[in-house]
Amino acid sequence: MSSIALVGNPNTGKTSLFNTLTSSYEYVGNWAGVTVEKKIGSLKNGAGKLIDLPGIYSLHPLSRDEGVAAQYLIEETPEALINIVDASQLERNLLLTLQLLEYGKPTILGLNMTDVAKARGIQVNPEALQAKLGVPVLPLIARTGKGSSQVLSAVAEPANIPAANFHLDYGGIVEGTLASMISQLQQLPGLPNLRWVALQFMEQNPVVLELLKKRIDISGLMLLCDDCQTRLQKQKLALTLPQWIRSVRMDYIRVVCAAAIDATMQKPHNLTERLDSILTHRFLGLPLFILFMYAMFKTTFDWAGGPLSDVVDGFIGGPLSDWTNSLLQAIGASEFTHALIVDGIIGGVGGVVVFVPQIFILFLMISFLEDSGYMARVCLLMDSTMERMGLNGKAFIPFIIGFGCNVPAIMAARSIEQPKERMLTTLLLPLMSCSARLPVYLLFAAVFFPARQATAVLAMYVMGVVFALILCKLFSRYLFKNESSLFIIELPPYRMPQLKTLGRSTWEKGKGFLRKAGTIILAGSVLIWLMSYAGPAGVNVDMDHSFLAKFGGFIAPLLEPLGFGTWQAGSTLVPGFLAKEVVVSTMNIIYHAPDAAGLEGQIASVFTPLSSISFMAFILLYIPCLATVGVIKKETASWKWTFFSMGYSLVLAYAVSLVIYQGGRLLGWS
Structure with a gap:
């Protein structure tokens, strides 16, 4: 099977375009660094495999994800290439195009974002571009699918695509x-x-250098390059x-662009520039971002999410529980089976599923900000603050992704160029409030801060970011000294997200939560219920007097100095290492709560x-979940840093909770 x-x-x-040509779905965002490893899918027409490589500006990699692309081209040599260029930024994109044409494989040039170019008053002539580059040029608009059928038809027979000459x-x-050198x-x-x-060797491409070092003595090639450099300098070329x-x-x-681009009608100030004058303003930018985030949380937890969660809770605690009880009685189920299903499964899993509407609304709004192009600007706004702490603004992208799940966020850190900043970001990402922690915040905010739920939950998110920045300053000063920093980020045009894209993006973010509800949370709920059902004295x-009480005890x-020194609280924390969602399901089982209102009443009497x-x-800061620990080990390739991330987070969680509780008591709070 051919590979393209x-x-x-x-x-x-x-x-x-990959999603359109393969009928699959990969994460799409209107910012740089979305693809951090190669993705493989089968073309709709069965012509072969399509490999989506991470975005690169040239074949000389600056970061690990760019290295994936260069490594693939060196070691796996595909049958054909589809080179996607932005019609509104053609001059910049063509540097990579020329390097790919020199690669010599059959190539198709996908002239994307022709709508954006047209809106800016830029006209690109595909025929003139094709004449200058010698490869087929196909205009398209990938986000709407326009022109993608022509691309699919062109790659139906890769052998018929003309080789780049x-x-x-x-x-x-x-x-x-x-x-x-060729000889x-x-x-x-x-x-x-x-x-x-040979050209890549002359440019000191590290991937090519490493490959050749393994196979031959490159000293002869280096001498040829040095001699070439000397002869160039003799011609007084600096x-x-x-x-x-x-x-x-x-x-x-520049010759190609002069022949193919008509920019006589280009507008001096487009919509993106006018919006940037406000949203990235030196003084207004950050306050506006904070205002947007507050509105997002207010919508998620008060205006829209709260009522929807009440509907789900009413269904689980009412009709679903009643139907299940009636069915179990009708079939003569044993007392054990009845208790397992109603108290263990429905009580445990249902206590978490109640929060699904709010989680999906949060993901929908984050997806909107991502696809609109605004999140890339936030990274720019945060750069000066993060640089003072030891990172740059590009690290803010994984931080935002971490609000959904820490696992893909840590993988997204591959797009950060410097090893120091990549490692720092990986170590600090578990402090971001992922969706798994959200049910805990929502439960306690509804009980103790009903009038200010959005503020209470937002405070937890802000706390995670603040501690990440503080620790970043400490780690960069004492653990990663004297390492340079580089900040390069693409600022995409603003655009109105499509409903289809928003829906798919929201589903992709949220389905992991539902998958956990049907697997880890279900298994954890059954195990916790069994531990609460049995004890040293029997069943x-x-x-x-259960095993669960002994375990939590x-x-x-x-935990006593932290304000929650009960066996019930202790019993929730250890299974929470498997998945933070299990914390709420464990509480539901321990307190025999029939619905969210019942659990809230029990919580109010204990806390x-x-x-x-x-x-x-403590839930925010303590040990990352098992999946996150696994991906930290994979990305750092070090048990030392993996155990360090677990250790520092546990110490930090204990210290912060101790200060909050004991400090609050000294101030007379309750």
Whole structure:
């Protein structure tokens, strides 16, 4: 089966086209760095596999995700390429295009975002572009699917796509050196286009250098490059060899753009620039972002999410429980089976499912901000603050993704160029309030802060970000000294998100929560119920004499200074390591709550407003869930850093909860 690689700059619409051509769905966002590893799907017409590579500006990788693309082209050599370019930013995109054409494989140029270019008064002539580059040029609008059928038809037979026969003259000195290098490389089987490999070697592409080092002695090639550099300098050219190669390409790109682009009608100030003058304003930008976030939380938890959750709770605690009881009685189910299903499964899983409407509304609003292009601006706004703490604004992208789930957020940190900042971001991401913690916040906010639920929940999110920044400052000063920083981010155009895209994005974010409800939370609820049902004295024992009570009693004394030193509270924390959602399902089982109102009444009798804040802070900060720990190990390739992330978060959680509770008591709070 043939393989076709989808390549392009970040945020040019590659993943949108991938979803259309393969009938699959991968995460799409209107910002750079969405794809952090190659995605593989089968083309609709069965012509072969389509590989969506991470966005890159050139074949010289700056970050780990860009390295994935360069590595693939070196080691796996696809049968054909689809190069997606942004018609509104054509000059910048063509630098990668020329490098891909020199790769020599059959290539199709997808001229995407023609609607954006037209809105800006930019006209691109596909025929002129095709004449200059020598490959088929197909206009398209990937986000709506327009033109994608032509692309699919073109790749139906990859063998019929004309091979890129592109040859750029780099001048006599460089061309002579290239010929000598190619003669040395001919001894190596399995390499792609030898001229392309030689050019990438001249540009000091680290992926190419590493590959050749493993196979031959590259000292001869290095001598040829040094000699070429010396001869260039003798001609009084104040450029290094890589700079000379880039300058020749840029000269040709300007020739191509002059022939293919008509910018005479280009508008001096488009909508994006007018909005940016307000939303990225030096003084207004951050206050507006905070206002947007507050409105988002208010809508999620008060205006829309709360009433919907009440409807779900009424159904679970009313008709669903009644129907289940009637059915179990009708079939003569045993007392054990009856209790397991009603108290264990419905009580445990139902206590978490109640919060699904609010979680999905939150994901919908985050998806809207992402696809509109606003989130990329937030990274720019946060750059100065985060730089003072040891990171740059690009790390804010994984932080935002972490509000959904910490696992994909840690994987998204691959798009950060510097190893130091990538490691810092990975270690700090578990402090972001993922959707798994949200049911805990909602439960306690509804009990103790009913008039200010949105504010209470927002405070938890802000607390996580604040502690992440503080620890970032400490870690960067004492653990990662003297490492440089680089901030490069794509600012995409603003656009109105499509309902279909919003729906799919929201579903992709939220379905993981539902999947957990049917697997981890279900299994955890059954296990917790069994531990509460049995004890040293046998089965169907009083809850206070169950295995669960014994288990929670071991750690209860340690939690006493934090304000929640009961075996019930202790019993929720350890299973919470598997998945934070299990905390609420465990409480539902322990307190035999028939519905959310019943659980809230039990919580109000055990906790106080002060101890509830302490408990929420502990849930926010303590050990990451098992899945997050696993991905930290995978991304850092180090048990040392994995155990460090678990250890510091547990110590931080205990210290913060201790200060909140004991400090509040000293101030006379309750």
